[in-house]
Amino acid sequence: MFEDLKRKTVLITGASSGLGAGFAEIFARHGARLALAARRVEKLEALQRKLVDGGADVQVVALDVTDENSVEAAVNAVTPHIDILVNNAGVATFGRSLEISASDWDKTLDTNLRGLFLVAQAVARRMEREGTGGSIVNISSITALRASRGLAAYSASKAGASHLTKCLALDWAAHGIRVNALCPGYIETEMNAGFFETPEGLALIARTPMKKIGRISDLEGPLLLLASDAGRHITGIDLPVDGGHLVSSL
Ligand SMILES: NC(=O)c1ccc[n+]([C@@H]2O[C@H](COP(=O)([O-])OP(=O)(O)OC[C@H]3O[C@@H](n4cnc5c(N)ncnc54)[C@H](OP(=O)(O)O)[C@@H]3O)[C@@H](O)[C@H]2O)c1
Numbered sequence: 629m630f631e632d633l634k635r636k637t638v639l640i641t642g643a644s645s646g647l648g649a650g651f652a653e654i655f656a657r658h659g660a661r662l663a664l665a666a667r668r669v670e671k672l673e674a675l676q677r678k679l680v681d682g683g684a685d686v687q688v689v690a691l692d693v694t695d696e697n698s699v700e701a702a703v704n705a706v707t708p709h710i711d712i713l714v715n716n717a718g719v720a721t722f723g724r725s726l727e728i729s730a731s732d733w734d735k736t737l738d739t740n741l742r743g744l745f746l747v748a749q750a751v752a753r754r755m756e757r758e759g760t761g762g763s764i765v766n767i768s769s770i771t772a773l774r775a776s777r778g779l780a781a782y783s784a785s786k787a788g789a790s791h792l793t794k795c796l797a798l799d800w801a802a803h804g805i806r807v808n809a810l811c812p813g814y815i816e817t818e819m820n821a822g823f824f825e826t827p828e829g830l831a832l833i834a835r836t837p838m839k840k841i842g843r844i845s846d847l848e849g850p851l852l853l854l855a856s857d858a859g860r861h862i863t864g865i866d867l868p869v870d871g872g873h874l875v876s877s878l
Pocket residue numbers: 641642643644645646647648665666667668669671691692693694716717718719720739743767768769770811812813814815816817819
């Protein structure tokens with residue numbers, strides 16, 4: 629299973645921390661060639677050194693998904709071609725809907741929706757030009773599929789990302805490009821680990837049917853299914869990975 633990844637190049641955006649860095653380790657373990665992209669190049673280079681020490685082939689590209697020129701340059705810099713895009717760069721904004729500022733709204737939508745589209749489009753143009761086809765995995769969220777208090781801008785951006793996924797899957801199927809969305813529930817990373825020990829974090833875990841918080845390793849199988857030839861007949865779906873959070877009782 630996933631043997632085809634050994635012949636593939638994977639561009640991962642937002643690879644400088646959290647899920648993106650974890651996804652890089654997963655693909656490296658499966659023998660894929662990697663291109664790591666984000667704004668904090670020094671963090672990408674630290675991860676590159678670690679993965680190269682483990683035998684992986686890893687390039688680093690500077691990328692700001694809110695800047696069209698940066699997107700174009702980053703996508704064209706990846707060699708020899710791009711087979712898989714993990715469109716993961718994102719920002720989270722919290723706050724009551726009555727108080728969201730226009731600049732927070734813009735930053736959230738510019739990164740999570742406009743930026744996600746610009747990267748997908750640049751990669752798909754390259755796949756179409758080079759006649760390779762490929763797989764795009766957009767990292768959405770369960771907040772795309774169900775309302776969550778205090779997350780209006782973020783949820784709207786992720787709902788946009790999930791619907792965009794279906795539109796692009798339809799548009800690009802003829803070019804052999806599959807487009808799917810992975811919708812994680814709450815996943816523990818270094819940055820939020822403390823939260824799940826607070827009363828709010830423990831209450832959140834208690835509300836989740838499987839009564840546990842997700843880990844990056846829980847995303848491995850679903851991510852590789854969508855990215856690799858194992859999912860060759862799957863396009864245009866949202867795949868929630870959330871311990872049943874979406875089906876919690878009303
Ligand atoms: N953790 C969760 O529980 C969870 C659940 C569902 C969905 N998600 C989604 O998973 C993705 C990763 O989240 P995370 O939890 O791993 O957060 P994180 O640790 O804050 O990582 C976010 C990544 O996005 C990059 N990024 C942000 N703005 C960017 C920009 N303008 N251009 C390029 N890169 C940018 C950051 O890199 P630089 O700052 O170096 O640019 C960073 O590598 C996001 O799309 C998030 O919405 C996370």
